[in-house]
Amino acid sequence: MKKNQLIKQTINLIYNHSFKIVSYSSSCIRPTFLLLLMLVLGTQLLLAQQNIATTGIGAIWQDIPDADFYGDVTKTTNVAINDSDISTGISLSDVSDYNNSQAAGITWATAQNGITGVKFYNGTTTDILNENGVFSAGIKLQSSTDGVTWSDVNGWAIAPAYPYDVTASDQIYTFTGATLNNIKGIRVTGKLRSVYFTSWSIKVKEVEVFTGNGEVTPVNLISFDAKVIGNKAKINWSTALEINNKYFELEKSTNGINFSLIAKVPAKGSNSSYTIDDVAPANGVNYYRLTQYDLNGDFKNLGIRQLNFGLSNSEISVYPIPNNGDLYIDLNNFGAKLVKVSISNLNGKIVYSQDLLTTLNKNKYKLNLKQKPNPGIYMLQITAPGLYKTYKVVFQ
DSSP, rough: OHHHHHHHHHHHHHHHHHHSSSOOOOHHHHHHHHHHHHHHHHHHHHOOOOGGGGGGGGEEEEEEOOGGGOOOOOEEEOGGSSSSSOOOOOOEEEEETTTTTEEEEEEEEEEOOOEEEEEEEEEEOTTTTTBBBSSEEEEEEEEESSSSSSSEOOOOOSSSSSOGGGGTTTTTEEEEEEEEEEEEEEEEEEEOOOOOTTEEEEEEEEEEEEEEEEEEEEEEEEEEEEEEEETEEEEEEEEEEESSEEEEEEEESSSSSOOOEEEEEEESSSEEEEEEEEEOSSSSEEEEEEEEEEEEEEEEEEEEEEEEOOOOOOGEEOOOSBBOOEEEEETTOOOEEEEEEEEEETTSSEEEEEEEBTTTTOOEEOOOOOOOOOSEEEEEEETTTTTTEEEEEEEE
């Protein structure tokens, strides 16, 4: 339910109810109604929340050098950051130095006061193999009192926790903390995935900056968790307040991007608990996404939980060992997921790396070694969500 609709209905309720709690003298009815109305309007003021990002100038900062991390030398104006349109976004590429940081945010000509929250809308990530479109490390909130120099906003929390992988696609992350005053700039920064100076990106749909103490939401979620119980997943959530809530949808994914529906759960009302069992989880990592739908068609993503059902050593084979340059890997029962393979010498230097996107119908993969490593002993690492394995290989 929209906040204004809720307030209107509450005022009507108070007006009608006021006739029952006072005498039928109009001189009594009017003061009582006005007093209660003032209480409602006071509550509205407490609940009011305003996005002030649209009053400023959207900007991006690309390739911020670590040595000059708090500088403003790479600022570029971009209205897409604060145009209130989350259907489209922009891509910030790390084009010159793989160890630099990227940022998106807002600046104002005059100082802003009473800032209590910032929302960061991560864009759509379609490059599953390379995990393009998400921060790889170090996401943080920064503020500026002059729009030029920046400092970290300490003590603010981000919810949900940023996953630093493809599950950040199309998700909203909220920073909250102690009220900020005399602010001329707010931006979200972080580092990008980097391999051998390759260009990566962070996709941004919107950055919103709020003043006030929050607003009425259809569902006040108390908890949302997922647990491994034997060979099944048990997903639980509970609510404190439900206003015009119609139903929940619980979905599952093995890659964090493509979700399928497990259950559509009708709303029970305030102070309710819900439980769903996934009796057929996939081997490896399973992602569970919970979405709430309002009576008027609005919906809100309530978060993603992750469970790992594990993979045994027998499901991975590396051969032949020793070998002359043709190296194979068998990955059985992996499903569809991204598997990273690297080979390093005994000094830790990586001499080869490859990303494999496994499928349900294929389990044998040949590594594309363009040049056979020098004869000797090497370590082969295989990593995937919830999995890290190391094997010793010998090249002749």
